[in-house]
Amino acid sequence: MKAIASGLLLIICFVLQSTLFAQFNIGGILPNLILILTASIGFRVGRKNGLIVGFIAGLLADIFFGNVLGLYAFVYMYLGFMNGSFKRVLLQGDYKLPMLLIAVSDVVYGHIMYILKFLMRGDFHYLYYLRSIMLPELIYTTVMALALFPLINLIFNLIEKWEKLLEGEEEFE
Amino acid sequence: MSPLVKKKKKRIKIPTMYWLFVLSLVCVILMILSFNTDIVMTPLNYAGGYTIVPFQKGLTNVGNYLIEQTERFKKLEDVIAENEELKKQVDELSKDNTILQQDKYELTKLRELYELDAEYEEYDKIGARIISRESDNWYANFVIDKGSNDGIQVDCNVIAGSGLVGRVTEVGPNYAKVVSIISDNVNTSGMILATGDILMVSGSLEGMNKRGTIDFSQLNDDNDVVQTGDKIVTSNISDKYLQGILIGYVDHISTDSNNLTKSGDLIPVVDFKHLEEVLVITTLKNNPQ
Numbered sequence: 001m002k003a004i005a006s007g008l009l010l011i012i013c014f015v016l017q018s019t020l021f022a023q024f025n026i027g028g029i030l031p032n033l034i035l036i037l038t039a040s041i042g043f044r045v046g047r048k049n050g051l052i053v054g055f056i057a058g059l060l061a062d063i064f065f066g067n068v069l070g071l072y073a074f075v076y077m078y079l080g081f082m083n084g085s086f087k088r089v090l091l092q093g094d095y096k097l098p099m100l101l102i103a104v105s106d107v108v109y110g111h112i113m114y115i116l117k118f119l120m121r122g123d124f125h126y127l128y129y130l131r132s133i134m135l136p137e138l139i140y141t142t143v144m145a146l147a148l149f150p151l152i153n154l155i156f157n158l159i160e161k162w163e164k165l166l167e168g169e170e171e172f173e
Numbered sequence: 174m175s176p177l178v179k180k181k182k183k184r185i186k187i188p189t190m191y192w193l194f195v196l197s198l199v200c201v202i203l204m205i206l207s208f209n210t211d212i213v214m215t216p217l218n219y220a221g222g223y224t225i226v227p228f229q230k231g232l233t234n235v236g237n238y239l240i241e242q243t244e245r246f247k248k249l250e251d252v253i254a255e256n257e258e259l260k261k262q263v264d265e266l267s268k269d270n271t272i273l274q275q276d277k278y279e280l281t282k283l284r285e286l287y288e289l290d291a292e293y294e295e296y297d298k299i300g301a302r303i304i305s306r307e308s309d310n311w312y313a314n315f316v317i318d319k320g321s322n323d324g325i326q327v328d329c330n331v332i333a334g335s336g337l338v339g340r341v342t343e344v345g346p347n348y349a350k351v352v353s354i355i356s357d358n359v360n361t362s363g364m365i366l367a368t369g370d371i372l373m374v375s376g377s378l379e380g381m382n383k384r385g386t387i388d389f390s391q392l393n394d395d396n397d398v399v400q401t402g403d404k405i406v407t408s409n410i411s412d413k414y415l416q417g418i419l420i421g422y423v424d425h426i427s428t429d430s431n432n433l434t435k436s437g438d439l440i441p442v443v444d445f446k447h448l449e450e451v452l453v454i455t456t457l458k459n460n461p462q
Contacts, residue, residue: 011224011228014225014308015228016232018229018305018307019232019304019306020232020235022306023236023237023240024239028382028446029310032308047189048189051192055196061308063214063217063220063221064305065307065308068207069203069217070207071200073200073203074201077197077200081193118357125379132379133310133378136310137309
């Protein structure tokens with residue numbers, strides 16, 4: 001059940017990000033929805049789900065936009081996994097820690113992308129990329145996360161409730 | 174009934190660390206494979222083409238519709254003023270056109286004389302719509318809604334309006350991935366139209382963001398003829414791009430510290446921010462049909 005929901009959310013986020021959000025970008029910057037989703041599923045559901053969702057999300061990005069297959073998959077997978085490690089300390093109804101985690105994930109993602117795609121080619125304008133790409137993306141992503149995470153949380157709460165209900169009925173029989 | 178249900182619930186649990194390890198391994202193998210071959214890419218392209226692309230097509234249409242609607246609310250006065258201006262332009266252009274047609278007639282006659290006809294023949298083109306853009310902020314690549322079913326191949330040149338957009342790097346059955354010349358990791362071989370000097374055009378994220386320009390370098394211009402405003406077209410020595418497609422105009426030019434070559438930046442003719450439809454040239458440079 002959770003797997004189906006995760007898959008659907010993933011497709012929706014990926015398609016939205018590469019079409020509508022890319023068309024209506026703000027100053028050329030788009031929010032990283034699939035990162036929000038990967039991180040959220042990570043610390044909401046667990047490490048395993050986080051890393052699998054991250055892997056599939058990255059693979060999609062690889063197929064459509066990457067030059068090397070598996071690179072995005074690798075990065076997103078580890079981000080999902082790392083976020084999953086925080087499941088234990090996350091309290092239900094607390095939105096400060098999730099936002100912080102998503103923000104940190106986005107900064108980490110930005111730096112990895114800068115290192116792999118620009119620094120490796122000898123481009124040392126780090127401060128420029130920090131100011132004009134990473135920070136705007138961080139702000140936009142965090143703002144989107146404020147709206148998206150409660151929604152994801154709600155969906156998984158409902159699913160958990162429903163699953164419990166089903167289990168209860170079976171035991172009753 | 175109940176034993177069946179119980180059996181279903183007893184799933185083999187694979188520890189998370191195994192998942193991580195196995196999937197990491199898969200990633201590394203995929204990277205190595207995709208560096209050397211395209212064995213994995215083709216089936217994945219098909220899978221992606223038939224699952225994600227239809228959604229992207231639909232949503233892009235929705236997005237285009239919304240943009241159209243918002244643009245409709247533009248002030249009518251603007252449109253009227255623009256219309257008048259355009260009418261003037263049409264007059265001027267039709268005047269120019271007749272002159273050009275005369276020139277063209279002359280040109281074809283001259284070409285026949287010089288037997289250069291084949292070199293400048295018209296290429297076959299098909300139109301395509303951009304259905305999705307790169308999902309992060311670092312490069313400016315995109316996906317179009319035509320693929321191998323429509324005769325598009327890898328390395329087909331992509332143009333919009335009169336200028337070069339980029340080239341196709343991957344083809345699925347119903348979509349194709351286009352790498353644009355402004356992407357930071359892309360180099361294009363170009364030349365100055367007036368002098369025929371070869372130079373290297375390289376995409377630049379920083380330049381595009383700050384000034385709307387991309388860089389060029391390695392220009393040999395001993396006599397200092399090249400100046401701001403000169404046209405840069407694709408070169409005759411490029412093995413991917415057809416010769417003579419307009420890339421842009423020289424913006425700044427400066428001599429390198431080695432005193433031999435020059436570099437600077439150029440303004441691309443294509444408006445990459447508002448790109449919606451592109452033309453794909455189905456003729457490849459290597460095997461002109």
